[in-house]
Amino acid sequence: MFAISSTTYAQTLTAPSLGMAGEFAVLGSNAVNSTGSSIIYGDLGTSPGLLVTGFPTGIVLGDTERGTVAAATAKSDVVRVYNELAQFTPTQNLTGQTLGAGFIPSEAAVRGTTLTRGVYRFDGNARISGRLKFDGQSNPGSVFIIQVNGDLVIDAGSAINVINANPNNVFFRVTGNVTIGTGGLIGTPSTLSGNIIAQNNALLSLCTTLVGRVLSTSGDITLNNNNISLPEPIGSSGGGGGGGGTGTANLSITKTANGSTFVIGDNVIYTIRVTNSGAADATNVTVEDKLPAGLTFVPPADADRGTYDANTGIWTIGTLPANQTATLRLTAKTTAIGEITNIAVIGNGGGTDQATICVRPARPNVVGAQEVCTGGSVTYTVSNVSAGVTNLAIVVPMNSGLTIESQSLTGFTIRAGANTAPGTYALTVVAVTTGNCQNSQAFPIELIVRAAPATPVITSPATALCAGATYQYSIAQPEAGVTYTWTVTGTGWERISAATGTTVQVKAGTGLGKVTVVASNPCGTATASTPDVTPGAAPATPVIVDNSGPCTGLTYSISNPTAGVTYTWTAPAGFTFTDNSTTMTGTSVTLKATNANAVGTLTVTASNATGSTCPSAAASVEVRAADAGTEIVIPTVFSPNGDGINDSFVIRNLLNFPDNDLTVYNRWGNEIFKTKNYRNNWMATGLEEATYFYVLRVRGCDGKDQVFRGPVQVVR
Numbered sequence: 115m116f117a118i119s120s121t122t123y124a125q126t127l128t129a130p131s132l133g134m135a136g137e138f139a140v141l142g143s144n145a146v147n148s149t150g151s152s153i154i155y156g157d158l159g160t161s162p163g164l165l166v167t168g169f170p171t172g173i174v175l176g177d178t179e180r181g182t183v184a185a186a187t188a189k190s191d192v193v194r195v196y197n198e199l200a201q202f203t204p205t206q207n208l209t210g211q212t213l214g215a216g217f218i219p220s221e222a223a224v225r226g227t228t229l230t231r232g233v234y235r236f237d238g239n240a241r242i243s244g245r246l247k248f249d250g251q252s253n254p255g256s257v258f259i260i261q262v263n264g265d266l267v268i269d270a271g272s273a274i275n276v277i278n279a280n281p282n283n284v285f286f287r288v289t290g291n292v293t294i295g296t297g298g299l300i301g302t303p304s305t306l307s308g309n310i311i312a313q314n315n316a317l318l319s320l321c322t323t324l325v326g327r328v329l330s331t332s333g334d335i336t337l338n339n340n341n342i343s344l345p346e347p348i349g350s351s352g353g354g355g356g357g358g359g360t361g362t363a364n365l366s367i368t369k370t371a372n373g374s375t376f377v378i379g380d381n382v383i384y385t386i387r388v389t390n391s392g393a394a395d396a397t398n399v400t401v402e403d404k405l406p407a408g409l410t411f412v413p414p415a416d417a418d419r420g421t422y423d424a425n426t427g428i429w430t431i432g433t434l435p436a437n438q439t440a441t442l443r444l445t446a447k448t449t450a451i452g453e454i455t456n457i458a459v460i461g462n463g464g465g466t467d468q469a470t471i472c473v474r475p476a477r478p479n480v481v482g483a484q485e486v487c488t489g490g491s492v493t494y495t496v497s498n499v500s501a502g503v504t505n506l507a508i509v510v511p512m513n514s515g516l517t518i519e520s521q522s523l524t525g526f527t528i529r530a531g532a533n534t535a536p537g538t539y540a541l542t543v544v545a546v547t548t549g550n551c552q553n554s555q556a557f558p559i560e561l562i563v564r565a566a567p568a569t570p571v572i573t574s575p576a577t578a579l580c581a582g583a584t585y586q587y588s589i590a591q592p593e594a595g596v597t598y599t600w601t602v603t604g605t606g607w608e609r610i611s612a613a614t615g616t617t618v619q620v621k622a623g624t625g626l627g628k629v630t631v632v633a634s635n636p637c638g639t640a641t642a643s644t645p646d647v648t649p650g651a652a653p654a655t656p657v658i659v660d661n662s663g664p665c666t667g668l669t670y671s672i673s674n675p676t677a678g679v680t681y682t683w684t685a686p687a688g689f690t691f692t693d694n695s696t697t698m699t700g701t702s703v704t705l706k707a708t709n710a711n712a713v714g715t716l717t718v719t720a721s722n723a724t725g726s727t728c729p730s731a732a733a734s735v736e737v738r739a740a741d742a743g744t745e746i747v748i749p750t751v752f753s754p755n756g757d758g759i760n761d762s763f764v765i766r767n768l769l770n771f772p773d774n775d776l777t778v779y780n781r782w783g784n785e786i787f788k789t790k791n792y793r794n795n796w797m798a799t800g801l802e803e804a805t806y807f808y809v810l811r812v813r814g815c816d817g818k819d820q821v822f823r824g825p826v827q828v829v830r
Contacts, residue, residue: 127257128370129283130198133191139342141188141329148172148337155343161185192329196311199287202259203374204235214244217271217299231256239264242272243298250279255368255467257283265290269298270319274306281326281345284308295319364392369458369467375552376448376473378500381412384469386458388431389439399431400461408450408473416443448473451502452549472551475500480543485562487637491519491529499523499545507544514539536565566638567596570631579649580728581624584610588617599632622649650728653679653720658733662741664770665815670716670735671702679720686714686737707739743767746812751827754797763826764794773813778806798828
């Protein structure tokens, strides 16, 4: 026998009211289509659509409502019930299971699957194959809710029986489509009971019978020679009281809680409803609802009729008119763990109903160290353990090497084995209780396991070291949570950055030295050092001699060059060496300028051998292309007005030829200025604006004189 049972907690469930939808055996959204001679014992409708086909030949023994106000009202109730059914907390998850034992002859197939009152959930599609029984277990008010988050498929030949209960209280809530008759015994009718409420389409196979309803919030319904009848109304669950007038009173009672599972200390709200569905008033109506052990009344009671005495547990309603309901809400604090059943009884031998809740322990609070070393242990202290908890369930990852050394209700100790790999491990602690109720929620722990650091590997500079130069050393593969501390030793060696970190800056000394790092964490230390090394020494910084002139060009040389030392020159921008390169080696070089006014800085370094990694500091000299100018350029005008611009008679490149004479005459041939080694400083002092005449003799690089004559205009 394949049977599924569940403990009914606070969900001594109250079926949602179908409202106007209760009168409809079939209600679709856009269309209802029928093939053959379907018979509908109840109303048939569509909303908002208008399409109904197949009637006749099919027969509707109630009303047919196509897009009417009545159909729209019923559709609104269908949507409401569909949403209300989603709010119930599942008492059991049946995802992946098939309801029924199939069609192979066997005792299991005969018995099928039995579900007791409760809420059942499928996270995905659901299938019924064979016989499914809903057993109210002598409580005709039992409610059964099947939440299908997907499609519902019912194999052909299947049967759904409702025992000791009413099909009105069986609900299939389906978020997808409903298909009846696709598998199983193809061509064999199915006999079903209950309310099917689907979001999408519903398809009933040939000759399927249904005692219940097939309703859709937004889909179509397709029928095929089906017989669908409304269930009989649910009768009263008890009686009591009396009244005058024609007929008799008929009292029934329901009791629900606002949840199924609570944590100790939570408040639970019970709702008790007494309904008089008879034709006469009921008088002297009382209900006994005394809270059992494990619950403490939290005032006030909320009754819309009569009064509630918390000491006696009696709710005195008095007279309850025909067709009216009295409601009482009680709030109670949970004070004990376990299953607690609370019973409400109508006085004078009337009906009863009960609600059973599960009170789980409070989640324990765990405090302890967050880290432990391999081979070490950590102790945790536990508090907030509820009375009645039998032990703590401590869950550690399998094959982690973590073990529980000791435990009690107030604490426990975890040991990390020698083979436990460093990392972060998730542990949980649950307070465990006996009985059918749930244990506490799990308290999560993250435990970090660390090992002593591995011996660090130092990454050294890739080139040979030079005395006085700065270099970086680093850890090749640093570990998280490890502190690296650096030291340097040796003559002249110096650490010039912070002592801790994954890198360090070191200035090399002149003698033997090395770099050392210590890796440490709370679990231990490890040390590594570089090999001893003597840095190379750089030669002395060279001294540049400027030999530039108009007769020599831009020529530079090293003063007192050292044998075996290589001197490497770098030309400034705007200049090249005579072979058009920008670098050259040697004790002297000659530059050429790309334009006559170029200015830059020539540099040179000395090294002990070509390609040495230890060059000297760079020496430099300013280079001016004009220093080697040979072309004598004489202006034809200048303006000695004291504005600092063109105030003197400047002859370009004349200063490069100091062996010169300059004589200036006025227009009558009188000599007004004469000098040797003219320095570009004649400003025509005391002379008026006029045109004057000059005679300039210059001795060139070849030792020969060259004479220049011409006019020059003085403009104030």
